Amino acid sequence: MKDIVLVLGGRSDIGLAVAHHFAAAGHPVALAARNAADLEEARADIAIRHGVEATLHEFDALDTDALSGFVNAFDPMPGIVVSAVGALGDQAESEADPAAAALVMRTNYEAPAQVLELFAARMVARGSGTLVGISSVAGDRGRAVNYVYGSAKAGFTAYLSGLRNRLSNSGVHVVTIKPGFVYTRMTEGMGLPGSLTARPEAVAETIFQAVARGRSVVYVKPIWRVIMGIIRAIPEPIFRKTRIGS
Numbered sequence: 001m002k003d004i005v006l007v008l009g010g011r012s013d014i015g016l017a018v019a020h021h022f023a024a025a026g027h028p029v030a031l032a033a034r035n036a037a038d039l040e041e042a043r044a045d046i047a048i049r050h051g052v053e054a055t056l057h058e059f060d061a062l063d064t065d066a067l068s069g070f071v072n073a074f075d076p077m078p079g080i081v082v083s084a085v086g087a088l089g090d091q092a093e094s095e096a097d098p099a100a101a102a103l104v105m106r107t108n109y110e111a112p113a114q115v116l117e118l119f120a121a122r123m124v125a126r127g128s129g130t131l132v133g134i135s136s137v138a139g140d141r142g143r144a145v146n147y148v149y150g151s152a153k154a155g156f157t158a159y160l161s162g163l164r165n166r167l168s169n170s171g172v173h174v175v176t177i178k179p180g181f182v183y184t185r186m187t188e189g190m191g192l193p194g195s196l197t198a199r200p201e202a203v204a205e206t207i208f209q210a211v212a213r214g215r216s217v218v219y220v221k222p223i224w225r226v227i228m229g230i231i232r233a234i235p236e237p238i239f240r241k242t243r244i245g246s
Helices: 013-024 036-050 064-072 091-096 098-126 147-166 200-213 223-233
Strands: 005-008 029-033 054-058 080-083 129-134 172-178 217-219
Touching: 005 013, 013 029, 013 036, 013 080, 013 200, 029 036, 036 054, 064 098, 080 098, 091 098, 091 147, 098 129, 098 147, 098 172, 129 147, 129 200, 147 172, 172 200, 217 223
Parallel strands: 005 029, 005 080, 029 054, 080 129, 129 172, 172 217
Antiparallel strands: none
């Protein structure tokens, strides 16, 4: 039997695409999200279309006290856990409202890191597993247009790097996925550049291949590795005068 794939943030466009992609390859899938019962139609579609078991699980990434119970309820443990938890937020709102900024930071860094840490402990005890965190190129360098979101993703990227380093000899692999722009409900109406923007299905394919090949850090569109490498190399006195990415 193939590994069970648990998708945290299973309501998102990327999360659903990931579930379909792994299910098409014969993996049982578990969708975890708030108000999970609302995803029954999506669950049934996955199960019928791909002929695999598909389950729903109530999950609130921000409910820290409930995370241990959520993780410990899985028996058997998923072989692959994909965190598609995240929220773009609004930069201007985050600048004006500390609570809004905190929500963006918690959603993109604190919450996914906390729940993956719990799954990591159980996978280490078992001696196998794969953890996938969807971060962002926005975490490669803070920019004026989205530095609250970017700083949270930078923290999540650093967390995944450290976790991968710690678990290097444990049998548990950690994958960092860095999408650039992605066409989703979250980015609807943003006028994204087509050549730099991926579909959720492409993100899912990237994750599937990264897991299969044991890769560590993957940009969904390779051009983003080049772009962000250039942006990171710009000296700070010059960079602070730019509005790159606006």
